[in-house]
Amino acid sequence: MNKGHQNYLNMWLYCLKRCSYCNFNKYILQNQNHAVMTECLQKETQTSLQLSQVSRISSVFFGGGTPSLAQPSTIAAVLETVSKHTGLSDDAEVTLEVNPTPAGKARLKDFTAAGVNRFSIGVQSLNDGHLRILGRDHDSQHALWTVSEARTLFPGRVSVDVMFALPGQSVKSWETELKKLLLVCDDHVSLYQLTLERGMQLFKPVDSGELSVPGDNVTAVMYNSARGVLEKAGFRQYEVSNFAKNNAVSEHNIGYWRGCQYIGVGPGAHGRFVPLAVGGVQREARTQTLEPDVWMREHHGHGTRRRIQLDHGGLLEEVLVMGLRMNEGITQQGFAVLLGRVSIAGQHLTHNAA
Template identity: 60%
Template structure:
């Protein structure tokens, strides 16, 4: 059929079943899931787009036609299979990403949520996020996604400058973006996130800050700031390489980031992660699970997951990658129930490296209690308490190590990548020495 054909409407019966199952759930929320927990979050990848943006190297495809019913069946089957293999009993959140999942029919979203609710416990207040592009999400379609079970939107706005949007290969205008944002806020008040990019070729600090301030007049309670990354194989990368576009200025991008985060802080936003800002408690609980190294299942072509297969023991978490190409992925799902192409067992040190690298992206950092959930043979004090390099970072005011745990300061979050080199090296060195020493709180 033509690309998703006419607007498909969600199945009222399916959506009602999802809502009914979720209303019956208890409201209790627990801490992030440790390695062998029966809790997890679910990521669902919709791989199709109307066109490829000039900066994008994600796993996405521009098809002539999509058999959405077949894709839907495979998404449902793979979700059921991975939930069974993982032994997960409770799904805390579901995130539909892509690609452009707002091109899928609301019926596909409802079918996946129904399958999850049948296979495991999906609490009534679980966060269900859908990524949406302004041109594929008019108000009537957003309302249908809400009826299907979506309760949070992530809008790919990217810029409020039409020239920049054309440079990025976006299909919407700034006016389209603001109109979609207004519709989204009407339907999902307090639960709409917007993305804004910085560090584009020839972009200047003043005009970009003007965009951010304009956005603050229209946005909800969650903003993500992303610096452009020139990826090999993209149109922008080629244009910069050939000299038809100037290379982005990293110093200007750093200034935009610093000024932008200050503007957001003044507007009442908490920078709870390197790129993410929320006010009124509107942080993404799904993404928070990633940064806390909780378990997550990846469903769909090219999706990634991290979970402990049932019966594998409490310490053998696996990294899983699903087959990239949609047609091959569907063939494997129909044959085997899932399209996992690669499974990599994660050792104790690899897991702790993830806990360190992901946890320090947040303003909370890594508490002693959280670190101990992963049952390391060394405490945070053992690893970092006597390090000369860490002591220097503490004295510079970039890092904090105290009774709460290890975390970056406001200044440290802005230079996290450079801090991680020393911290990961310290973890690795101490791990191989394995000589725990007593320390405060150790």
């Protein structure tokens, strides 16, 4: 029996609409059968936990899509399954990504009652014009209200996402916006540069010149400026995009960057773990079926579509790519885990729900 800890990520791939900068595996919410989805998530969770033979779960991350569109009862059912078949650590971090709409804000208490103890809020911008360009379905006031409510429920355990290098954005306007956000945000901030790719709705108007985004040099100044503003406000950068004060780091994501094992559950989920229950000795990269409807139809305990055994070369590549994102770099212990010289404590479970 693996007595280590794993992290568990649950992704809810449905959204009410697709944002103009999004190119992820997402689906527009229509007539979702929450009961069937919940049953499949529970079944896959149980099967995956049995395959890994992990004894405790140290973190759970409900991501998306828009997981705040899921019913709180679904979140509670998944967490109950984890507790029943493995167990949650007493200090387990249970994060839910939240879209800061009035509906999302109104359900925060219900998600808290379901077992969530940390919120990650997709503010993205406090400029209403930018929010419209990004295709967001909230405005700046909705974002501020949601952050305030979340902080009331979990002070010190609320993260906000904010984007820069947006169309028409200047270094000065970016600094002003970030300082405004810091007046209300909690102890964790994630910065993301707008990156456009073919297939995104926003790509065409930028590519045609209809909209103009900051150039690479200006974008670099924006990033460095933000680092300075956050540092002055007491935040410590611990990863390329992530900043925390009062040690409010995302323990779940740190597990990825340190090369720990994790289990993915739900449509399109990715996992990296050793399937001990079937005699596995090498870590496998597992990908679940992408499309939610297909995933539910073919569900026989789990919807794993692809399994790849990772050799030392593959593991080394992942550890290097992930580890170099952190300010601590790649530790000696990280290489020891890679080479199989220490136990797989600190594993992570990834769950992907749609």
